[in-house]
Amino acid sequence: MASIRRRPNKDGTATYQVRWRENGDWQAEKFGDEDSADAFKKLVDAHGQQWPPGWAKGKGFVEDDTTPGDMPLVAWAHRVIDRLTGIDDRVRYDYKRDIDNHLSIIRHTQPSGRVVEATIGNLNSDDVHDWVRAKESGQRDPDNPEVWLRKPASPKSIANWHGMLSSIVQAAMQADPPLRSKNCCTGTRLPRVDDGIDDEMCFLEHDEYRRISEEIKDPHARDLADWLVGTGMRWGEATALQVRDINLTRNCVSVQRAWKRAAPGTGGPAYFLGPPKTKRARRVIALTETQMSMLRRRMAGKKPEDLLFETPLGKAWRHDNFWRRRWVPAVEAAITKGLPKRPRIHDLRHTHVAWLIAERIPLPAIQARLGHESITTTVDRYGHLVQALDGEIRAAVEAAMNVPAPREGIRRVV
Structure with missing residues (x-):
């Protein structure tokens, strides 16, 4: 006893x-x-x-909320990523890095209030909401409130991580046997992307871009900047263009490859040429006579496999090098002369879209030119710029609403 x-x-x-x-x-x-x-x-x-x-x-x-075959959330997430097909090693590495840095802080709170490790089986919607709030608010050092142990995440980043988490949970529902019966990420209230006071995208007027271009003294760098803003191509696509991608008869360029970052520890080069970002990123872009003239100048004396855009030393451009040595000095010089914005290199792509929309180019055509996988992406990112068509929309509605009514006395024919 x-x-x-x-x-x-x-x-x-x-x-x-x-x-x-x-x-x-x-x-x-x-x-x-x-x-x-x-x-x-x-x-x-x-x-x-x-x-x-x-x-x-x-x-x-202690509540027993385990499921047969259950495992820690992070372990399951790594298992899902390991079995993904159609992605390169660098993308797989980036996915796992996000899991370790961001999904690993998710915890499960039992009905008793006890906080335990999150597993793919015990994770619920309350846990997901708690995690979203934690990422949104960040975490300060209790001993020094001025220091962040974990900085607040942007709404876009939270949405991206939440989307990855939802896919990981969905994989558990489709496992054999299933580890879950429902997706706890469905219905999560995420921070609004437009809640911040800073615009994520910067759009340049024609004169504003000209101010920056005039400050880029290296003609090779200026050609590349003009190409980015004039085509809307991604950096990795533009700097991977080769002579053979240009059609001199039809005045167009074919996007067939892009620079990719190698996964750490592979032992090879840090960058390599691979397929574009998505299936729709393989596309043909129409060019102006001015752009074709610049290309002919750059193609002179080169072989079909040679890069079109190179440094003055004939090397491939690297984003960090261009940004530090060419772009930032030019932007800072333009700011001292009155430029009211501080654009990034990628904002040249956004600027290209803004210029097209200002010329009444339909969003589906812009989607094809940019290589967006879905029209939803184009609408979500740039739909607010279409307000420039408000005048045409008002005129169309007014014309439709002001159709003259039938005059009295006219016999109706049945």
Whole structure:
């Protein structure tokens, strides 16, 4: 039979220890009051001098919310990423990095309030909402409130990580046998992307871009900047263009490849040429006579596999090099002369879209030119710029609403 021992504390209180022998070894559990100790003693006796099922030493009864085949969320996420097909090693590495840096902080709160490790089986919608709020608010150092242990994440980043988490949970639903019956990410209220006071995209007027272009002294760099803003191509696509991609008869360029970053530890070059970002990114872009003239100049004396845009030393451009040595100095010089914006290199792509929309180019045509996989992407990013068509829309609505009514006295023919 189990017994209870009262142990006095120095402050005048007492703890109560329940002791019993289990398979010849002494076992013990402490309580702060005699009634709790007595209740536990009766459970031990009722179970034949064994720990009561579900009881964790020092914690009490722990909810059993595990699922057969369950595993830690991060372990399951890595397993899902490892089995993805159609992605290169760098993308797989980036996915795993985001899992380790961001999904790893997700915790599961049991009905009792106890916080435990999140698994693919016990994760619920409350856990997901708690994680979203934690990423949105960040975490300060309790010893130094001026220091961030984890900086607040942007709404776009949170949405991207949440989308990845949803896909990982969906994979658990489709596993054989299934590890879940529903997707706990469905219905999550995410921070609005437009809640911030800073615009994520910067659009340049023609004169504003001209100010920057005039400050780029290197003609090779200026050609590349003009090409980016004049075609809307991604950096990795433009700097991977080769002579053979240009059609001199039809005045167009074919996007067939892009620079890719190699995964760390592969032992090879840091960058390599691979397929474009998506299937629709393989596209043909119409060019102006001015652009063709610049290309003919750059194609002179080159072989079909040579790069069109190179550094003055004939090397491939690298984003960091162009940004630090060409772009930033030109932007800063333009700002000192009155430029009111501080654009990034990628904002040249956004600027290209703004110029097209200003000329009444339909969004589906812009989608094809940019290589967006879905028209939804184009609308979500640039749909607000179509307000420039408000005048045409008002005229069309007014014309439709002001159709003259039939005059009285005219016999209706049945």
